[in-house]
Amino acid sequence: MDDLFLRAAELGAAYRRSLNERPVRAAAGEEELRKLFGVELGREGTPAARVIEELAEAAAHGLVSSAGPRYFGFVVGGSLPSATAADMLAAAWDQNAFNATLSPAAIAAEEAAGGWLKELLGLPGTASVGFVTGGQAANTVGLAAGRHHVLAAAGWDVETRGLIGAPPIKVVAGEERHATVDRSLRLLGLGTESLRAVRADANGAIDVAELRRVLDEETDGPLIVCLQAGNVNTGACDDMRTVCELVHARGGWVHVDGAFGLWAAASPAIRHLVDGVELADSWGCDGHKWLNVPYDSGFAFCAHPVTHASAVSYVAPYLTGSGVVHRAADFTLESSRRARGFAVWAALRELGRDGVAELVERCCRLARQFAEQLRAAGFEIANDVVLNQVLVSFGDDASTERVIAAVQDDGTCWMGPTTWRGRRLMRISVSNATTTEADITRSAEAIIRLAHPPLPPRRS
Numbered sequence: 001m002d003d004l005f006l007r008a009a010e011l012g013a014a015y016r017r018s019l020n021e022r023p024v025r026a027a028a029g030e031e032e033l034r035k036l037f038g039v040e041l042g043r044e045g046t047p048a049a050r051v052i053e054e055l056a057e058a059a060a061h062g063l064v065s066s067a068g069p070r071y072f073g074f075v076v077g078g079s080l081p082s083a084t085a086a087d088m089l090a091a092a093w094d095q096n097a098f099n100a101t102l103s104p105a106a107i108a109a110e111e112a113a114g115g116w117l118k119e120l121l122g123l124p125g126t127a128s129v130g131f132v133t134g135g136q137a138a139n140t141v142g143l144a145a146g147r148h149h150v151l152a153a154a155g156w157d158v159e160t161r162g163l164i165g166a167p168p169i170k171v172v173a174g175e176e177r178h179a180t181v182d183r184s185l186r187l188l189g190l191g192t193e194s195l196r197a198v199r200a201d202a203n204g205a206i207d208v209a210e211l212r213r214v215l216d217e218e219t220d221g222p223l224i225v226c227l228q229a230g231n232v233n234t235g236a237c238d239d240m241r242t243v244c245e246l247v248h249a250r251g252g253w254v255h256v257d258g259a260f261g262l263w264a265a266a267s268p269a270i271r272h273l274v275d276g277v278e279l280a281d282s283w284g285c286d287g288h289k290w291l292n293v294p295y296d297s298g299f300a301f302c303a304h305p306v307t308h309a310s311a312v313s314y315v316a317p318y319l320t321g322s323g324v325v326h327r328a329a330d331f332t333l334e335s336s337r338r339a340r341g342f343a344v345w346a347a348l349r350e351l352g353r354d355g356v357a358e359l360v361e362r363c364c365r366l367a368r369q370f371a372e373q374l375r376a377a378g379f380e381i382a383n384d385v386v387l388n389q390v391l392v393s394f395g396d397d398a399s400t401e402r403v404i405a406a407v408q409d410d411g412t413c414w415m416g417p418t419t420w421r422g423r424r425l426m427r428i429s430v431s432n433a434t435t436t437e438a439d440i441t442r443s444a445e446a447i448i449r450l451a452h453p454p455l456p457p458r459r460s
């Protein structure tokens with residue numbers, strides 16, 4: 001195995017070295033890749049070393065440089081050297097992070113990293129932490145805990161009685177919430193009709209006056225309010241403190257979807273954006289976005305560990321002590337799972353407290369630089385750049401689409417389209433730890449060149 005593992009590491013390292021110069025988009029299209037991978041399986045196996053060479057060769061045509069410094073699509077982040085190497089070890093060690101019997105090391109790493117995360121994000125030290133697959137799972141877990149809590153308060157045990165005949169739950173969230181919140185509600189049996197969407201302000205944060213009016217109407221019955229730290233288009237954060245106070249006075253539960261925006265709490269310079277976030281009841285956050293940890297890495301935090309476990313834990317006869325002391329597996333949706341704590345532990349150690357704050361602040365500064373360079377070239381910045389997200393217009397929808405397609409094809413950088421307030425816009429997310437000022441300038445220059453094609457040479 002030595003040669004095989006060393007070869008895999010060598011291939012990985014060579015790829016990472018190439019990231020700064022290779023085109024950001026994939027070289028081949030879906031059809032070509034389908035052919036490359038869709039070989040005959042055959043009855044007989046293939047030597048491991050050959051499998052890995054063939055895999056690397058085929059994949060090379062279809063890799064997107066989303067780990068590199070000029071990928072600004074979606075909100076993806078990259079992966080720090082230590083976290084990537086730690087994940088390679090996690091795969092080699094093949095630990096099951098289900099509990100400390102299966103892997104004391106995996107659980108100890110999660111406990112340590114979970115403690116650091118709470119400290120960095122300004123969450124209560126007593127909160128429970130589940131290492132889940134990502135923001136979607138974290139939202140599902142947090143909302144499940146909320147569902148348990150608000151129904152228990154109404155005298156209904158949802159875990160034994162289910163939802164049929166239960167008092168209806170009202171869920172309130174901003175109209176610019178992430179779409180995964182709706183999927184979580186569907187999976188939790190609450191249905192999207194239980195959701196009341198509250199108007200958002202110009203930058204996408206919940207309109208608190210409007211929320212007050214909604215709460216004045218929804219005066220009784222189980223209530224869950226889902227707030228957002230970091231809108232995927234604009235980066236806007238809801239007013240945590242005011243809303244938590246309002247909702248708690250009304251006996252409701254507050255969940256915060258902070259997939260990437262919760263990291264604002266780790267920076268003294270922008271912590272004010274999520275002021276009061278510690279007052280919420282549950283929080284979802286990602287490691288694989290802004291912390292630059294490999295996929296899949298998310299965190300479900302809950303201020304009420306017993307409620308958290310009541311919502312998602314399970315017991316089995318082969319689990320001695322289960323249900324008595326709450327452990328890692330009581331806070332996630334998975335039973336067997338990868339030891340996600342190693343990569344998070346490594347990333348936080350590599351950065352240190354100051355490094356995390358610096359990473360968050362640098363991305364925000366680079367996002368502002370991007371906005372300034374494009375604005376100076378005459379293009380409209382369509383959002384208030386409060387965090388790491390920038391929206392750009394190149395005229396009407398068709399012109400903007402045309403520029404985005406040209407930029408993607410050019411390969412210097414990559415960003416995708418979005419629809420914001422009825423308009424098609426270019427969406428830029430700066431969330432990679434390796435992005436520099438020079439990368440922003442190089443990307444902005446490419447965009448400006450492609451958006452202002454030079455006039456054809458004049459015939460004399």
Ligand SMILES: *Cc1c(COP(=O)(O)O)cnc(C)c1O
Pocket residue numbers: 075133134135136137178180228229230231232257258259260286298
């Ligand atoms: C990305 C994102 C999610 C979903 O998180 P995944 O890690 O992709 O599951 C949820 N909410 C917000 C605000 C996000 O940005």
